[in-house]
Each structure stands twice: as C-alpha cells, then as structure tokens.
Amino acid sequence: MRRSWGLTAALVLTVAAGAGGSLAPTAAALTPPVAFTADDLPTWQTNGVVWALAEANDTVFVGGTFSAIRPPEGGSGTPKSAVNFAALNAATGAPTDCTLSFTVGSGTATVRTLVVSPDKKTLYAGGYFGAVNGTPVSSLAAIDIATCAPRANFTPSFPATVRALAVTDTTIYAAGDFGTVEGQTRQRFAAITTAGDLLPFTANADEPGRAIEVTPNGQHVVLGGDFFTVNGANSHALAVVNATTGAVAKAYPNGWIPQNSVVKDIETDATGFYTANEGTGGGVFDGRIALNLDFEQRWRDTCLGATQAVRSYQGVLYSASHAHDCASVGEFPDGRRYHLLAQPTTSTGKLGWLPDTNDGPPEVEGIGPRVMTVSGTGTTKYLWVGGEFTTVNSAPAQGLTRFASGPDTGAPTVPVASAAAVSPNAVHVRWRSSLDLDDSKLTYKVYRNGGATPVATVQGDSLHWSRPQVSFKDTNVTPGQTYTYRVTASDAAGNTSSLSATATVTVPTSPEPYASQVIADGAGLYWRFDESTTPYAADSSNGDNSGLYINAPALRQTPGAVGGASTAVALNGTDEQIHSDRRQTVTGAFTVETWFRTTTNRGGKLIGFGNNTTRNSGSYDKHLYMTNTGNVVFGVSTGSARTLTSLGSYNNGAWHHAVGTQGPEGMRLYVDGKLVGSNGVSTNQQYAGYWHVGADNLAGWPLRPTSNFFAGRIDEAAVYPTALTAAQVAKHYSLASAPADSVATVTATEDTYANAGAPSTNYGESGSLAVRGTSAYESYLRFTLPPAPAGTVLKSARLAVKTTTLAGAGSADSQSVVPVTGSWTEDGLTYTNRPALGPTPIGTLTGATDGSAIYSAALNTSAISAALGGSYSLALTSTGTDPLWLWSSEAAAAEGTPQLVLTFGAP
Incomplete structure (x- = not known):
C-alpha cells in the first residue's frame, strides 16, 4: 500500500496503536x-x-x-x-x-x-x-x-x-x-x-x-x-x-x-x-x-x-x-x-x-x-x-x-441438519456449521417438533475451509416416538438464517446392534450414509468429523450393509467421493473400516487418508483399496508402500466388510470378519490431511487399479484412534446381520371431521381437522397398515399430528384416540351419519398446546397389531371446550400428517 x-x-x-488502535469504533x-x-x-x-x-x-x-x-x-x-x-x-x-x-x-x-x-x-x-x-x-x-x-x-x-x-x-x-x-x-x-x-x-x-x-x-x-x-x-x-x-x-x-x-x-x-x-x-x-x-x-x-x-x-x-x-x-x-x-x-x-x-x-x-x-x-x-x-x-x-465497518447485514448460511437415534434414550441432532463471511463464531438454535422455543442453543466456529460438525444430544425423548428438528444460525449482530430443512427421526425401542457397537468401540469418525440430500455427510461418532459428498452421488440406496433402516451411498467410479470437512493429523494406532458392494473390474479407493480434498493428494496412505481383480489392499507409507493383500476377490456383487488396523503389533487386514493378512509394520507417514471414501490418489501403490474412483456401494465407514482387536472386528461383522428395529410411517389415506354446528356438512376436502367436546368436533382417520416384516413384531405405534398455524390451534384439553367400528368414507361423512366408535380409547393425545407443532400419542400395540396388513380407522374425540385444529392430509402446505409411526423389531 x-x-x-x-x-x-x-x-x-x-x-x-499504544491506546488500543482506536482509530474507529469497534465493530462489535x-x-x-x-x-x-x-x-x-x-x-x-x-x-x-x-x-x-x-x-x-x-x-x-x-x-x-x-x-x-x-x-x-x-x-x-x-x-x-x-x-x-x-x-x-x-x-x-x-x-x-x-x-x-x-x-x-x-x-x-x-x-x-x-x-x-x-x-x-x-x-x-x-x-x-x-x-x-x-x-x-x-x-x-x-x-x-x-x-x-x-x-x-x-x-x-x-x-x-x-x-x-x-x-x-x-x-x-x-x-x-x-x-x-x-x-x-x-x-x-x-x-x-x-x-x-x-x-x-x-x-x-x-x-x-x-x-x-x-x-x-x-x-x-x-x-x-x-x-x-x-x-x-x-x-x-x-x-x-x-x-x-x-x-x-x-x-x-x-x-x-x-x-x-x-x-x-x-x-x-x-x-x-x-x-x-x-x-x-x-x-x-x-x-x-x-x-x-x-x-x-x-x-x-x-x-x-x-x-x-x-x-x-x-x-x-x-x-x-x-x-x-x-x-x-x-x-x-x-x-x-x-x-x-x-x-x-x-x-x-x-x-x-x-x-x-x-x-x-x-x-x-x-x-x-x-x-x-x-x-x-x-x-x-x-x-x-x-x-x-x-x-x-x-x-x-x-x-x-x-x-x-457497519452495519453487518449478512445472515449466515442455512444449516444442513440431520437427526439420528441408535438407542432408546437419546436423539443426536447434527449439522454442518454454517458460513458467515464476517463472523466465524455463530450461535445455533435447535427447534423440536415445530415448537417456537428452542430446545438447545449451541455455539460453533467455522471458516470457509473448516466447517466442523456441530451437534446436540436430546435426551428428553420417548422410545418409539417420532421427532422433528430444525436449526437456525445467527451471527453476533443478530442476523439469523432461515430454518434448516426438517430432520425427522423415530427413536428405537431397543439399541441398534451394529451402530451401537461401533460407537462403543470408540469410532472417531462414523459415516452411515443415511442422508437424503447432499452435500453434508453426518458423523455419528462423538468426533464430529462430518464429511462432504462431492458431485452428488446417489443416496439412500437399499438394502444397506447392516440390518434395520440404514441405507448406503452409490458412487459412479468417475468423479464422486466423500471427504472429511476438517483437517487433522493421524498419529499412533488407527483402524479404517467400511462395507462395500461392487462388480467393478477397475478397482478404486475404498477409504483412506490424504493431504488434499477434491484434488489428488500428494501424500496419501492409511487406506483400503480394491484392485482390478477385486482383491482388497490395506496400505501405509513408511517412506515406501507397506501393504497387505487379500487372496480372494470381492467384486461379486455381495456386501463385504473390510477392516485395516495398525498398532504396536503391526498391521492387520480383515475381510468379512476374518484375518487375511498381517505384518509387523507399526509406523506410518505423518502429515495433516482429510479422510476420503470412494476416491483419492493411488499412484505408486502396488497392484494399482485402473481407477482411483470406486464404482459401487459403500456403507458404514468408520475410523478409530485405536487398533481394533480381532474379536471386535468379528463382532462387527456378525452384528451387521443382527435384527434391528425398522420403522414404517403410514400417512392417512382418508381423513375428515364432523361438526355438530353444521350436522349435514361434509369436510372431506378440508385442509384441517378439528377436535372438541362442546360444541362437538370429531376427526376420523383411515390408514392402510403394512404387515410386520418377516421375523419381527410390532413393538410400538404412535399417532403423529401437527397443529395448524391458525391462532389458537393448540388446545389445553386432552384428546382420546378411539377405534372406529362403523363404516364411513371421507367424502360422505357428516355429523349426522358419523360412524360408531369402540368403547375403549387406545391412546390419549395431551399437551398439544402450540400452533404449528408436531405432537404424538402412544397407541395400544395389541390393538394395532391385530389390524396389520389391512385397513384401520381411528377417531379423535374430546370432552373439553378448547378446540384442537390439525392439518389434514389435504393440507396445501403438504405437512404429511396425520401419520401412524410403526416400529417393528425382533420378538
């Protein structure tokens, strides 16, 4: 200058300068x-x-x-x-x-x-x-x-x-x-x-x-x-x-x-x-x-x-x-x-x-x-x-x-949030830290079930090139219940982003066997690939090492490698990969683990560490890769490439489990739970870098495949700061086939309400439902229930509804969920011809006091189990005088409710 x-x-x-450099007011x-x-x-x-x-x-x-x-x-x-x-x-x-x-x-x-x-x-x-x-x-x-x-x-x-x-x-x-x-x-x-x-x-x-x-x-x-x-x-x-x-x-x-x-x-x-x-x-x-x-x-x-x-x-x-x-x-x-x-x-x-x-x-x-x-x-x-x-x-x-120097008017980017629960006692809400071009420390607020008051406020730092995952653990949850979460980001000036897209999760009634074990064994990075949108890949470990999907690989691929509702990611073998969002250095012992499924004959990187992100790394090792013939190679660099190679070929279209460990005793390679190679090499190259799944440089490595990019499906990728034992690896492999809870969400096929004040009026095309005792509103819902998946039983059932944005939509009263015994149709029901109801409620909705919020009621599991595989009708009734207004399935806002959330698991 x-x-x-x-x-x-x-x-x-x-x-x-001696006085604090007060040439202008501080831009607080x-x-x-x-x-x-x-x-x-x-x-x-x-x-x-x-x-x-x-x-x-x-x-x-x-x-x-x-x-x-x-x-x-x-x-x-x-x-x-x-x-x-x-x-x-x-x-x-x-x-x-x-x-x-x-x-x-x-x-x-x-x-x-x-x-x-x-x-x-x-x-x-x-x-x-x-x-x-x-x-x-x-x-x-x-x-x-x-x-x-x-x-x-x-x-x-x-x-x-x-x-x-x-x-x-x-x-x-x-x-x-x-x-x-x-x-x-x-x-x-x-x-x-x-x-x-x-x-x-x-x-x-x-x-x-x-x-x-x-x-x-x-x-x-x-x-x-x-x-x-x-x-x-x-x-x-x-x-x-x-x-x-x-x-x-x-x-x-x-x-x-x-x-x-x-x-x-x-x-x-x-x-x-x-x-x-x-x-x-x-x-x-x-x-x-x-x-x-x-x-x-x-x-x-x-x-x-x-x-x-x-x-x-x-x-x-x-x-x-x-x-x-x-x-x-x-x-x-x-x-x-x-x-x-x-x-x-x-x-x-x-x-x-x-x-x-x-x-x-x-x-x-x-x-x-x-x-x-x-x-x-x-x-x-x-x-x-x-x-x-x-x-x-x-x-x-x-x-x-x-x-x-002011005012600051730019709001942070909208957070990309996910929610997951692998145990009955907590939901983990995670999001990629937002970006604000002049504020590196941001404040995040987490909103649950559409509520107006945040359930958590969290601070996090981020820069363009370092946007670590931020997370919140919600322990005030009920097994079998479905929760939704949205997150905002605010800067120091109060500029606030829009709400994130809704992240929805149903809390399991029992721990997910595989995921719970990975977390218990100390994973510091755990990508489950269950996202519905790119580019954020959530880290389900306690390490907050989120990832970025590059070039939009195909998400939500089924079946995944493990039991339950987990899904996989499909990579095209040309330009798609996932890399971690935070630079780090790997020191001492480590384990890399992933599941893969492919028929490729061009090989590619499964998981590994490198000093770059989207461009080829100049330093790269601590990796598992596949050869053209389907062998799996585990390698580290000690100044030269030190590798272990499987004898079998695994590009046969089936899911396979690959694990590479290095500790004081040396390197170990496991495929499908079994040790297939070992040596005494206990050191590796030290440099700062990023974890990669599906791609990165392989130049100079033995049996180098045609492609750095892997073509196939990847699931459950994890990295540990320790060398897993043979027993731990074998247990992971066996747990992948253990039964896990699965959730079926069923939206009402028909819904309407009846109004005692207009006894001959049909409300079948209304975007709202109403419940009140005096003067009476009653709502009626019909669901087509799936049969229980083979080898499972219904473990919990909940009715989920969402209050409308109408002033006073919430209610201080409780509402009973009652089975419908008479016949009705959405476009024919009126208060005059409303159907008969069963004598005993199968659930109660309480505390639905806010507008534009999701609430749910636990239902009698035996009653719902008896109706699986067929049609089932419910009514919402009340004895109070405070009306409850809910969105119907016809709501213009496409709220997706009412719903039955059914959790199936092992008997």
Whole structure:
C-alpha cells in the first residue's frame, strides 16, 4: 500500500496503536478483531483494471487502465467517460465532480499508483502517461485536490512507468521501470522534492521497482520489486535504504525471498512492515511477510496465490490475492481461490472475514483484486478494493468494491441438519456449521417438533475451509416416538438464517446392534450414509468429523450393509467421493473400516487418508483399496508402500466388510470378519490431511487399479484412534446381520371431521381437522397398515399430528384416540351419519398446546397389531371446550400428517 508519511503522521499512529488502535469504533457485531463487514456496498464500476487507490477528505481516487465508469448493477445513473481516473464519494460510491483524463501520445496510458500528501491537499499520480487534462507531464503528476487540476509547474521527467510512490512532507519517493530521471541516472528508484526537483537519493536496482514505503521515523525507505541488486549489494526483491542517500541499510540476499518471486506491495504501520509477494513457477513464495521495525522477520505466511496488496488496519492485515493453497500454514489445501483474506498483524492465522471476488477476464491476468485503501472521516470506515475482477460475492461488480465497518447485514448460511437415534434414550441432532463471511463464531438454535422455543442453543466456529460438525444430544425423548428438528444460525449482530430443512427421526425401542457397537468401540469418525440430500455427510461418532459428498452421488440406496433402516451411498467410479470437512493429523494406532458392494473390474479407493480434498493428494496412505481383480489392499507409507493383500476377490456383487488396523503389533487386514493378512509394520507417514471414501490418489501403490474412483456401494465407514482387536472386528461383522428395529410411517389415506354446528356438512376436502367436546368436533382417520416384516413384531405405534398455524390451534384439553367400528368414507361423512366408535380409547393425545407443532400419542400395540396388513380407522374425540385444529392430509402446505409411526423389531 502506498501512503504519504510525515513525522507528525508517524507520531499520531504510534499513539493510536499504544491506546488500543482506536482509530474507529469497534465493530462489535463482527468477530474481533475484524473491522469491516463482508457485505459489499453498491459502488460505481470501471470497464477495465483498477491499479491504484488513494483517499482524502471522504473522497476515494481511482487510477488504472479504463475509459469509463458506470453505476453499480441495478443502480441509477448513466455511464460517464473516465480516462484512467475517477474520483468517488467514499460513503456513497458515486462519482464526484472531479474529472481528470490521463493520456499518452503513443501506447496505452495507465495510472499505476496514487498517493495523497500528508496535509491532504495534493494527490500524486504515477504510471505511464504524457498529459493530464491536456497539461504535459511525464509519468508523474501532482493534482491540487481542492480544484481537481494538475499543477502546471510540477514537471519532473520519468521516461518509463512509475509503479509506486511514497510521500512525506518534503519528498516524493518513486519506484518503477525507469533508468533515468531528469536525464540523470536513477535506476528503478528515485526521490524528488514536492516542487519536482531531483534529489541526490540513489538506490539503483537492476530490475523494476514495484513497491516503496517510508519508515515511521522517516529515516529509511523500504524498497520492493523484481531486483537482485541495489547499489551493487546482493538484495533480492526487498531492501532497506537510507532515506537521504539511498545507501543500503539492510539487504535481503537472494534466497531469503526465492529468486522466482517478487515483492508487489509494501505496507507500513506503527509496529513494522508487511510485504505482498508473487512468484512464477515451482518453489515460489506467494504469501506475506511481516517485519518488525528493526527490519527482522516477525512471521512469514507461505500461502500460494500471488498476493498483490496488503493493508494494515486496527491490528489486522487485509490482503488481496488469489490464495489457493494455505496447507503450509495449517489451513486450506490446494483448491478453490480466496481473493480477500484477513489475519492478525501478529500471526499467519486467518480470521473470519471472507468476502470474495473472481479472477477477472482471462484476457487480462486472472489475478482478481490488486489494491486496497481505507477511507472515511466519520465513525463509519470503508475498505475499498480495486482490481480486474468482474464479480464480488458472486454478484456482478467490475473493478471496484467496498466494505463498511457497519452495519453487518449478512445472515449466515442455512444449516444442513440431520437427526439420528441408535438407542432408546437419546436423539443426536447434527449439522454442518454454517458460513458467515464476517463472523466465524455463530450461535445455533435447535427447534423440536415445530415448537417456537428452542430446545438447545449451541455455539460453533467455522471458516470457509473448516466447517466442523456441530451437534446436540436430546435426551428428553420417548422410545418409539417420532421427532422433528430444525436449526437456525445467527451471527453476533443478530442476523439469523432461515430454518434448516426438517430432520425427522423415530427413536428405537431397543439399541441398534451394529451402530451401537461401533460407537462403543470408540469410532472417531462414523459415516452411515443415511442422508437424503447432499452435500453434508453426518458423523455419528462423538468426533464430529462430518464429511462432504462431492458431485452428488446417489443416496439412500437399499438394502444397506447392516440390518434395520440404514441405507448406503452409490458412487459412479468417475468423479464422486466423500471427504472429511476438517483437517487433522493421524498419529499412533488407527483402524479404517467400511462395507462395500461392487462388480467393478477397475478397482478404486475404498477409504483412506490424504493431504488434499477434491484434488489428488500428494501424500496419501492409511487406506483400503480394491484392485482390478477385486482383491482388497490395506496400505501405509513408511517412506515406501507397506501393504497387505487379500487372496480372494470381492467384486461379486455381495456386501463385504473390510477392516485395516495398525498398532504396536503391526498391521492387520480383515475381510468379512476374518484375518487375511498381517505384518509387523507399526509406523506410518505423518502429515495433516482429510479422510476420503470412494476416491483419492493411488499412484505408486502396488497392484494399482485402473481407477482411483470406486464404482459401487459403500456403507458404514468408520475410523478409530485405536487398533481394533480381532474379536471386535468379528463382532462387527456378525452384528451387521443382527435384527434391528425398522420403522414404517403410514400417512392417512382418508381423513375428515364432523361438526355438530353444521350436522349435514361434509369436510372431506378440508385442509384441517378439528377436535372438541362442546360444541362437538370429531376427526376420523383411515390408514392402510403394512404387515410386520418377516421375523419381527410390532413393538410400538404412535399417532403423529401437527397443529395448524391458525391462532389458537393448540388446545389445553386432552384428546382420546378411539377405534372406529362403523363404516364411513371421507367424502360422505357428516355429523349426522358419523360412524360408531369402540368403547375403549387406545391412546390419549395431551399437551398439544402450540400452533404449528408436531405432537404424538402412544397407541395400544395389541390393538394395532391385530389390524396389520389391512385397513384401520381411528377417531379423535374430546370432552373439553378448547378446540384442537390439525392439518389434514389435504393440507396445501403438504405437512404429511396425520401419520401412524410403526416400529417393528425382533420378538
């Protein structure tokens, strides 16, 4: 960032930093210490690249290579001519009356740097141009801000592009491509007075200068660029020189910054200096460096992705780049590009501020944002960003955008929730943490059965590349009852997402044998693949290691590998997989386990660990994979591949169970509960990465299959932080065929109600049902019941209903569930001809007091069992005076009730 510096400015900044950096009010709604929201504001756009930004007195000056500006998408106004320059109102983003035209006689004129004098009266512009509004200049101009006019008496001659400027009260320092200034040798760096006279300052470099800054005490100048020498000294891309003479005060020899990398920008604050770096080729340095005031390194951020600009503000370093790989600093692996990032000025760790742009047109450079500045003299501050992008936060916006210090108006993404119960005493509600572009800590509220009051409030942290599972254990449940859950996410400002889609679960009457054992044996990742929608794969272990379905594999495939209602996922063998959502390192003993079913002859990865997500991993082991002939291989890397291979082939279309363990005694491979191979290898490769199911790199491994991608079905994938014993593996295999509860949900085939106040009226087409004693409403329901699955009996039955949204839909009274003994039809029943009822209720509905909520009543199991396989009718009656209004099966909202929820299990 190019800024002006005077001694008074340096002192003011030092005092402000010592007082807590209180340059603007803290944006309390944002995750500290972030000072700006990620909500982009409407801003006038350019038709080309923005290379330079500067600000003064609530005006932002924009320089670059463009010919016009236009209103923001959907905004009012008409395009205006703007030849490489525009002046915009900092608060509105609209153009001011200041119009300047930067032109050149031959070639393409461009403005590459803008900086304002310490007294805010003069704007200095550098680039490649020969005139400003017709006034002759030579790639450097001084503009009087009050009159918006070039100073005719300021005419220093720079015969090549000026790329960066830094200004004090008396001196202008320039960096660029030039070899002379005013006819005298000044290679790539020079200094002139504010009157335009050349100074003795000499810092000759052998390659272009791209960045320049004056230290806060005014004694030194920090240089950045492509160079390898400065005044003959070995100093690549970065150097510190005396502010008066240009003599080298601190050199950074070639290798400190790799020779194929350069410095694109330098920023200074009261605590030190920050560089933006870009490289080309292998082994580059693309990240950021923080230097203390003694010019020694504070930290180095080795993310890859061509950093173009840095801006320090209130203890946070904002950067513009297209970072695509921050694995080297423990963050995201090589993959999607992040164009705007924030981190504390004290460390490399990224903060929860993640607005984004695109790269821009491919015919330019595909860089994205290139320059940043902070503007605003009032309590609201604005971070402006310029570059070659054409979208911001996925919406059209070219060349310019800005973000304010408040208010924060963006809500988090809607959670994707699931609910599961493997035992009679608890429901586990799980969801992938939501994303908010300027709040990394979010608050989640869990709502049960449509109730208006949350049953749980949970906090969780998330970033774009780290969205761990958040969970809640509901122990206030009844076996056999069906529950629904929805979740919202809120940020610190109170912006709240919509409710998640409904997650429905029926609590079993006895523990699920297989799943309960996997959890009891300590699984730290357990994907059951029972989801109905992508991309979230819930982790049923206590490890909260959720996964992501990639390229939408087919879900809910039946039959699954284990008994009960569990389902499997089908992978196409081409581009589908599941990978974990959280980066981790596997140390010590481990077990990988999965079930698979296939007829493929191309092999593929079943489950394994790798250091990338959707792209092929560079480090990969701790895996089970299938060969082309259907053998199963278990392998770890100790510097070379160490494997165990099954003798049999298992691509025969049947479900098979594969387990690989490694512990102090070595490696073990089990297939279908039996040990098929072992060795004494007890170590493996250590690196941070992600678990994969269905795909990842297999290059270099023995018996490598044709495909990295597995084609077939996968179920019940688990990872343990211990080596399972042979007895545990055998038990898992046997439990897969053990009987488990299954649930059948039956929606009413006919339903209606009768009204004593309108005894001849039929309500068969009504979207509502009603129950009251006086004056009487009675509701009638008919269900077609399935027979019990072979080898099972009915273990529980419940009637589930949902109250309507009508005011007063809930009731303080209880309602009886009574068998219907007489005949009736939905379109013929009235109060006058209502059917006879049995003498004894088979259930009671109580506590249905809220509107738009689900309630259920346990029913007499013997009565329902006797009717299995046929038609069965129920009535809802009451003796009270408070009506209960329910949705019928004809409800326009398609609520899916009334329902009978039947749980079947072993006798």
